[in-house]
Amino acid sequence: MIKRIASSLSLVLIVCSVAVAQLPGEKDGRMLLPNGWWLSPAGTSIDLSDLPLNAALSPDQRYLVVTHGGMSKPVLMLVDLNEHKVVQTVPVKDSWLGIVFHGKTLYVSGGNQNCVYTFSLEGGKLRAARTIQFAQPRTSGYPPKGTYAWAAGLDVNRNDLAVVFRGDSTLRYYNLKSRKIQKVRLDGMPYYCKYLSDGTLLVSMWSSKRIEAFRGKRLLYRVATGDHPTEIAVRGSYAFVANANDNSVSVIDLRTRKAVANVSTTIYPDSPEGSTTNSVCVTNSGKYVLAANADNNSLTVIDISNIKRPVPVGFIPVGWYPTKVLELKDGTVLVLNGKGNCSYANPEHQYIGRLLKGTLSFFKFPDAKELAEYTKQVYMDTPYRPAASKEATFESGNP
The missing domain is CATH 2.130.10.10 (YVTN repeat-like/Quinoprotein amine dehydrogenase)
Known part of the structure; x- marks a missing residue:
């Protein structure tokens, strides 16, 4: 009987310790969301x-x-x-x-x-x-x-x-x-x-x-274009289209009226659909496109120096569910974050949808060193790992 009680207490302690470790909130300068993603907006x-x-x-x-x-x-x-x-x-x-x-x-x-x-x-x-x-x-x-x-x-x-x-x-x-x-x-x-x-x-x-x-x-x-085309940004004779349903940005030559490239915005090359790329802007220099990925809580920085072979070169962490990105003349990047920088409790059974508050982020367009640090941070904030999805197992005989 004592052994059984001790085992039960051990199980409770393990469950509680795991639960406490996963409670959403601020930790070490980052915010843990209820869905397991972290926020550390620039x-x-x-x-x-x-x-x-x-x-x-x-x-x-x-x-x-x-x-x-x-x-x-x-x-x-x-x-x-x-x-x-x-x-x-x-x-x-x-x-x-x-x-x-x-x-x-x-x-x-x-x-x-x-x-x-x-x-x-x-x-x-x-x-x-x-x-x-x-x-x-x-x-x-x-x-x-x-x-x-x-x-x-x-x-x-x-x-x-x-x-x-x-x-x-x-x-x-x-x-x-x-x-x-x-x-x-x-x-x-x-x-x-x-x-x-x-x-x-x-x-x-x-x-x-x-x-x-x-x-x-x-x-x-x-x-x-890709699936669910949303915002269109134009620079010179090219248009850039955010595709919300397939993690990409389409590049269109307005002179030939043809798509010349479709560049991925995902954190990992083989990530499934779900980044929700919904906003794009071309930087003042004309060398980069910034793409907002709502469900990755980040921006993808795309090098368009070779317009027919655009290349993602890094990521920038932003708030929860970014919906709009634009750049001012002085190089300040503005980002609308649809759900803000944190979640809120509803102890009085408030409707969660009414508790969320959006934010507007301000930061300078990063140099190469800063972009490398931002990119590292985005990977740290992301719970998704390609290997985990490939290692999924199923019970024998279960259809």
Whole structure:
């Protein structure tokens, strides 16, 4: 009996010690998440609301406006980049991905409100202007009322505002002078759109593994990409497309209208899908592309010196679930972290989705030595090991 009790106590102690060792929280300057991944984000950060999705820089790069898509009430946050602090929070009925400055006017997609909000930026403050309504707003009751259109990505070129709607698979143009709307039916679900300098509009087709190029209502061409193409960055005659479902960035030659490369963003060469590469930017030097990997909590640094043979050269640790990366003229890299830098307990049974808070990270683009250290840190923070998946065993006779 004594032996049995002693054995039971030993088992309890072992289980407890293992449990304590794996409790999430801060340890040695790093943050352990409940899923077993560690966070040690580069640089400094400030708090935002939950799930920051996208951001737009003011023309003078003094301010950044952030749109959110989480469980809390939707807001826009105006960040003073000189002071590194949020200086204004603007509630909106709904918002999602699209946000862009055109001069001092800010355009923001209204999500299921099926609209685009406009704001002016004056004296360091956002001031609401008119709302451009494309369809009847969608209600959240049951049965829902209104049109399921869902304003997603948008961009502005001269007098035309282009908006893609993922709910009803349409592209809609709004002429800023005449206020007339033109609708284009798309063959698939769109996500993001980007104007080129010649007026061509690139649209990433979220459901169709391609981008499509339009001149007005006319489809010019299609180019195959990876699965779930999301953000598009353009430098010169090349476009770079983040592919969220297959851990890659597609490189497209806009002159030949063909993909010339597809570069992996994974930490290990044989990693399965799941990095969720959702944002890309080209650095000021034009030598690198930064790709945000939401589910790896890191950026991949890609050398594009040889544009047809781009090579990943390292990684940078960031916060939990990065959703947007961009670089300022002074070399400061900004990263939106959708779930912030830590998890929170819910002792009073609070809904976890409402507890998470996003962050905005600031750090300088690293030199070679710093990148090597950052890369080492990313590997330390990652619990996934290729060997572990290959060593999985199964019970004999178990189908």
